[in-house]
Amino acid sequence: MNDRIAKQRLNVMILVDCSKSMQGERIAQVNSALRDIKRQLVEMQDENSNVDFYLTVITFSNDARLLNGDKMKPIRDFDFSDIKGGGWSNLHTAYIRLADLLKKESRGGIMPDFGGVAPILLLMTDGHPTKWPLSEEMAALRKLAWFNVALKYGIAIELNDKRTVDCLKDFVSGNGDVIECYDAALLKRIIKIIVLTASKVKSRSNSVHADKNQSITVEVRQKVQQALSEVDDWEW
């Protein structure tokens, strides 16, 4: 009776803009960050974590795809060929793909039918979404309980553009933060700080109690802010 019992699942889901403008330094930083994240989450899981980490990466340009075709890969098994840049920035296709995933397993998604920990969603982009506005796709996401409880971060990469930042703010919906990365050379560090800090706090929290999710979110946001502030000013 106890052979199929598992720890709670913590899904980390990363949405990566891989349009043409991401080519070069930016996409190289993302690829390197993903490799480090895999290694460090495996270590974290080995250190008596309360959860099992699963990683899903959605890349979007002309179309949204699951990296390597993998959805919800146990972190130890996660592997990938480098993401390459090219094409448009069809963010709406990523939202549609994400909405399919944020459903329960019995409905074709990757979220557990029972239990589970609020997922971590990270969206990064360096330019205008091709389709605008995204109200229809966002409305579909907001209907999903797993989207609403998720801790969400957005990274605006080397752009000073209100429309895109507003788009990212709409995505995080007050349950996370939007980080503006002014130098692509820092992108890897920022991605790692967000994903690893959030994963660490959430995996070590005992989530038995119903009122803990909100306090965990507050703690993650504080810790991420603190870690980001420790990146030397000159680097910014």
Next chain:
Amino acid sequence: MIRYYSKTSIGYSHIRENKVCQDYSCSYHDDERTIVTTCDGHGGKVYFRSHLGSKFASSATMSVLCRFDDSLLDKLCREDVLGKLKLEILCEWNALVERDIAQNPFSDEETSALSEDELFRLKTSPMMAYGTTLHGIMALSGRLYCVSLGDGGMFAIKNGTIEEVFKDSDDDPVANVTYSMCQENAYDHFKAEILDLNGIDGAVICTDGTINPYRNIDNFNRSFVTPIISHLSKGEYLAVDDFMVKLGTEIGIGDDVSLGLIIKDESRNNEV
């Protein structure tokens, strides 16, 4: 013949934190009816009396179902009967909570850890301290009456498979957020159903601590429900008791665990 079972065990996280068990389950059986309940008090700091809330929810369900007269189905339509059951259980639970607050007002010790905002919420809605989920089933006159509010599980058993009695939707609460008896609009989320016992083999109810480690319905059925029924059918109640304790205190997710089962035992019936 009907076999029934109920059991609650404390979870290891509550043992570590020196907290009392927040779950409560009970069973009742006579010549006419069999009832089992499983309830899960929320256990957070604002729900500081939820171990009582879960007990009251079980007690309220037992009282209402024990006095339920199924001839009501001849007089009222099915929806009205279900609505009446839900309302009576909620009223009974509210009455038990109000009586407890009157007899034992909240103490400074209980509320000292609360923030101003939490204290305000408690003042405007004292029921919150008793927040709990509720699942109850009753076998009576060839029917299975089901009442459910909040997370956990309630499944009909048929030919070795299980099926959710109440289908949830993608906008129902997830990740340890749940509907609760203490909500002002609890009635809106309270579900009730009547199943024909001839069409099923029984039903299983449980709190989230029991089902969450199994993650999905298929695994829960294959790895938990089927072996449990096998044990119970052979009269091995102690083996199931032992496993429930182990699930709570060692191998589960740390939450309290509760299980309730009503199954028809045709083979045994034939023997009789």
